[in-house]
Amino acid sequence: MKLIDSIVGQAAGIAAIRRDIHAHPELCFEEVRTADLVAARLTEWGIPIHRGMGTTGVVGIVKSGSSSRAIGLRADIDALPMQEFNTFAHASTHQGKMHACGHDGHTAMLLAAAQHLAKNRNFDGTVYLIFQPAEEGGGGAREMIKDGLFEQFPVEAVFGMHNWPGLPVGSFALSAGPVMASSNEFKITIRGKGSHAALPHMGTDPVPIACQMVQAFQTIISRNKKPVDAGVISVTMVHAGEATNVVPDSCELQGTVRTFTLEVLDLIEQRMQAIAENICAAFDAQCEFEFVRNYPPTVNHPAETAFARDVMAGIVGADNVRPQEPTMGAEDFAYMLQARPGAYCFIGNGDGAHREIGHGGGPCTIHNPSYDFNDELIPLGASYWVRLAEQWLARTAA
Incomplete structure (x- = not known):
């Protein structure tokens, strides 16, 4: 040297x-x-x-x-x-x-x-x-x-x-x-309807809705973006419930999205919001979607x-x-x-x-x-x- x-x-x-x-x-x-x-x-x-x-x-x-x-x-x-x-x-x-x-x-x-x-x-x-x-x-x-x-x-x-x-x-x-990569954060709140866990038909359980949502997000990576483009969606926090015999009113998902281009980031954000809102609508729940772009x-x-x-x-x-x-x-x-x-x-x-x-x-x-x-x-x-x-x-x- x-x-x-x-x-x-x-x-x-x-x-x-x-x-x-x-x-x-x-x-x-x-x-x-x-x-x-x-x-x-x-x-x-x-x-x-x-x-x-x-x-x-x-x-x-x-x-x-x-x-x-x-x-x-x-x-x-x-x-x-x-x-x-x-x-x-x-x-x-x-x-x-x-x-x-x-x-x-x-x-x-x-x-x-x-x-x-x-x-x-x-x-x-x-x-x-x-x-x-x-x-x-x-x-x-x-x-x-x-x-x-x-x-x-x-x-x-x-x-x-x-x-x-x-x-x-x-x-x-x-x-x-x-x-x-770009660094971005999301927070999604699923608003359901609480009930006794023994009477789930009396409420709208946000937990299985969240499960559907987490799985569906990965189809954005595997089926919406080009395979040669890089992108990561990681749901890193799931918060719901306070007792084993109570269906909670809400469930919150948080995580990060990483991409190498703003075009892929635009796609991921749009598809995540559409999936979140429509899955909630399908299960008669409300959706609050937040997406924050940090570093490009x-x-x-x-x-x-x-x-x-x-x-x-x-x-x-x-x-x-x-x-x-x-x-x-x-x-x-x-x-x-x-x-x-x-x-x-x-x-x-x-x-x-x-x-x-x-x-x-x-x-x-x-x-x-x-x-x-x-x-x-x-x-x-x-x-x-x-x-x-x-x-x-x-x-x-x-």
């Missing part, structure tokens, strides 16, 4: 910052301490900052030369509302909060790149360092954009990166097109993806830049890719062997209470950010 020597030399100090962030996780739009830490480090390195965009976001501005060209590099800074099982020294000190997705590491990699860029400035233009809050369900990217992110900090392209457990350390994964699909732009792939190949070799297998997980960097061209990649986090004594018994996968970011990635991720910025700003503008 062709890592930047100065970044390697500073990696231990950046890793200490990463572990401090890990020990003090903050949830979406509450990342005050984390934002303070990021702002303090950027200021210490002579980087002007802008704070408060998207509530707790921080943007660092690194300028060099006279060019008006600019590139955006983004890291997310928030944690998850879950209890950590790890007991090593940098485990979470906040009950019910954990950096279980590696945003602490994403922040650290961008800080390491910021330190090098500020000291060396081997480029002509501006690098905007975007430390974004509230990726985990809050839509922090959307909120920063609403607050004028790309008007105040105009970029030609924006890039993001996520660690990926199971992908070997020293490798990247990147592909053009959809790489992460994350779709990488072809030209920017090809450029980023070449940068990666120059660092780790072409054989270690793998195709990015699309995942039904969601990512609010999708909003940035809707606003500006760019690409979102995965960086290999390994198989978990890096974890110290005291880690939980579970696997080192994201959103798992035994997860921990691999600090070995910091020099590699930071070297990628630096080379990407330098080479982007050196290229002939389109």
Whole structure:
């Protein structure tokens, strides 16, 4: 690997910052301490900052030369509302909060790149360092954009990166097109008529109606959408009843829908509503249907993806830049890719062997209470950010 020597030399100090962030996780739009830490480090390195965009976001501005060209590099800074099982020294000190997705590491990699860029400035233009809050369900990217992110900090392209457990350390994964799914939620309330369980004919039982509905939803996947199009409908919550001898008045279904295109999402939402309302009507029940669209699909732009792939190949070799297998997980960097061209990649986090004594018994996968970011990635991720910025700003503008 062709890592930047100065970044390697500073990696231990950046890793200490990463572990401090890990020990003090903050949830979406509450990342005050984390934002303070990021702002303090950027200021210490002579980087002007802008704070408060998207509530707790921080943007660092690194300028060099006279060019008006600019590139955006983004890291997310928030944690998850879950209890950590790890007991090593940098485990979470906040009950019910954990950096279980590696945003602490994403922040650290961008800080390491910021330190090098500020000291060396081997480029002509501006690098905007975007430390974004509230990726985990809050839509922090959307909120920063609403607050004028790309008007105040105009970029030609924006890039993001996520660690990926199971992908070997020293490798990247990147592909053009959809790489992460849209994230959507539904809630359906079936209003029946309660009765004694021994006298079901006296009421309208919402439970078998719900059962019919859950089964029918899967025919949308198997019979309504094209077989080559991806889509998932998962009913993850069913709530009904309070006693074994009472037919309840209502039953509530909740769950999620994931797609790679808005066209498939439109189809699924329309068909789910039609099925829910008509099944209820067939059984003489009432239907309340709610469908909330959260994050859109994350779709990488072809030209920017090809450029980023070449940068990666120059660092780790072409054989270690793998195709990015699309995942039904969601990512609010999708909003940035809707606003500006760019690409979102995965960086290999390994198989978990890096974890110290005291880690939980579970696997080192994201959103798992035994997860921990691999600090070995910091020099590699930071070297990628630096080379990407330098080479982007050196290229002939389109």
